[in-house]
Amino acid sequence: MTNITLVASKRRLAVALFAVVPLGTLSGCTSLAPQYSRPPLAVADSYPQQPAGLTAVHAQPGAMPADWQHYFNDPALQALIRTALDSNRDVRIATLRLEQARAALGIQQAALAPVLGASGGASRTHVPADLSLTRQPMITSQYQLGLGVAAWELDFWGRLASLRDAARAEFLATDAARQAVRLAVIAQVADAYYALREADQRLLLAQRTLASRQESFRIYGRRVAAGSASRLNLTQVESLLTQAQALSAQLGQQRDSALQSLQLLVGQPVQWQASSSADSTLGELAALDAGLPSALLARRPDLIAAELQLQAANAQIGAARAAYFPSISLTASGGTASAALDGLFKAGSGSWNFAPSVNLPLFDAGRRDANLALTQARRDSAVASYDKAVQAAFRDVANALSARHWLSQQVDIASHALVVQRERARLTQLRFDNGAAAYLDVLDAQRDLLSAEQQLVQTRRALLTVGISLYAALGGATQADTPSTAPSSLAPSSLSSDSLSVPRP
Numbered sequence: 001m002t003n004i005t006l007v008a009s010k011r012r013l014a015v016a017l018f019a020v021v022p023l024g025t026l027s028g029c030t031s032l033a034p035q036y037s038r039p040p041l042a043v044a045d046s047y048p049q050q051p052a053g054l055t056a057v058h059a060q061p062g063a064m065p066a067d068w069q070h071y072f073n074d075p076a077l078q079a080l081i082r083t084a085l086d087s088n089r090d091v092r093i094a095t096l097r098l099e100q101a102r103a104a105l106g107i108q109q110a111a112l113a114p115v116l117g118a119s120g121g122a123s124r125t126h127v128p129a130d131l132s133l134t135r136q137p138m139i140t141s142q143y144q145l146g147l148g149v150a151a152w153e154l155d156f157w158g159r160l161a162s163l164r165d166a167a168r169a170e171f172l173a174t175d176a177a178r179q180a181v182r183l184a185v186i187a188q189v190a191d192a193y194y195a196l197r198e199a200d201q202r203l204l205l206a207q208r209t210l211a212s213r214q215e216s217f218r219i220y221g222r223r224v225a226a227g228s229a230s231r232l233n234l235t236q237v238e239s240l241l242t243q244a245q246a247l248s249a250q251l252g253q254q255r256d257s258a259l260q261s262l263q264l265l266v267g268q269p270v271q272w273q274a275s276s277s278a279d280s281t282l283g284e285l286a287a288l289d290a291g292l293p294s295a296l297l298a299r300r301p302d303l304i305a306a307e308l309q310l311q312a313a314n315a316q317i318g319a320a321r322a323a324y325f326p327s328i329s330l331t332a333s334g335g336t337a338s339a340a341l342d343g344l345f346k347a348g349s350g351s352w353n354f355a356p357s358v359n360l361p362l363f364d365a366g367r368r369d370a371n372l373a374l375t376q377a378r379r380d381s382a383v384a385s386y387d388k389a390v391q392a393a394f395r396d397v398a399n400a401l402s403a404r405h406w407l408s409q410q411v412d413i414a415s416h417a418l419v420v421q422r423e424r425a426r427l428t429q430l431r432f433d434n435g436a437a438a439y440l441d442v443l444d445a446q447r448d449l450l451s452a453e454q455q456l457v458q459t460r461r462a463l464l465t466v467g468i469s470l471y472a473a474l475g476g477a478t479q480a481d482t483p484s485t486a487p488s489s490l491a492p493s494s495l496s497s498d499s500l501s502v503p504r505p
Helices: 010-024 075-087 089-110 159-226 231-266 293-299 301-322 367-433 439-473
Strands: 116-127 138-154 327-338 350-359
Touching (some): 075 231, 159 301, 159 439, 231 439, 293 301, 293 367, 301 367, 367 439
Antiparallel strands (some): 327 350
């Protein structure tokens, strides 16, 4: 009269689950991923601007400042960089991408563990007389509680472990990419800051020249009215005045554009205090040595990310190879059931169920072969991308070193040229005042002087830009939270550790 379904007693369920544990310890004991090794450097052993035979003894890693505050020593710039690292939208997007990668890693990590579920239910069934064995209508009741393991895959061939390794490498690559974004933002804010400082200083020089030429135009206007100067001299002075007016308007536009660019990078409005001196320097950066090209591999976030992407592709091959082997899953359930609610926990009301299964596709029309070929092609593509990233990094450093070398000479030349042009303008004006030179000579000297002043500011700013580029090209520290784990220590053999901790950014 009673249909009783027994799923498992508590005691027998515990015995069944512990019996499964020794089998579970075999999970991930085999990895079919290729042994990872870092591709050799496809670049020279030293940079073009370095002396031949440079070794690690001569190029210590300490040449790179510990953080950006030690390199960018301008307090105003430091405040802008701090604000940008908190408010810049690119940094925020990169941080959210890291959260996505962390969640994906959690999903793959959870796939290695069994899924435990609890269930409970109650039912009452009316059986008509013609279907009853006793030929009498009857009502049956059933109550049950259960705990089960649903299709737990035993990872004998390391498929799930390889997917977990790939997800962890992707997570660490995303973290390195976040550091690369932070480094790019630091460099961009610094460059925009000095661009605005350059526009300010050039505008002050132009305005100072404009004020001087307005005074000259006023004086020559009175001389023409008094008959002591020709109309030609007045038009020549006016041509210098319009030149200064046009340059001031142009530089004013550049300054406003530079301020808007800086505000976009910082992520909020900037209260800018313009420089009050036209002869002040734009600023200086701390000394920086390039070191060896091999140091880039452990320092530049984009190279770290490229190598981790390569390791992720390498781990995917292991998962594709494991698909050729049988997949073994375990399903177990246990609980208690009774026809009466008060009989659920009585003796004899429990049973257990243990159901392993083996699955091996015999024919899939070449799907597994194509998947393996795809993962291998992606790994080869990742190798090429890594080589390209290394060569691009070497080029960036080499270009920055070369530009720093030549721009340093250009700054010295421009400084000397300005001294010469100032003396020339002074002497030419004296000769004109004494009647020994035509005013056309004064015009040429004044034009060249203004050009020399503007050129020196531009060259100094270009040297600062190269210093910023060199810092970024060398993978300068973005803060005290730079990636602390070198890619070489994240090979698949170490990534397959059962105790995986997910670092926080």
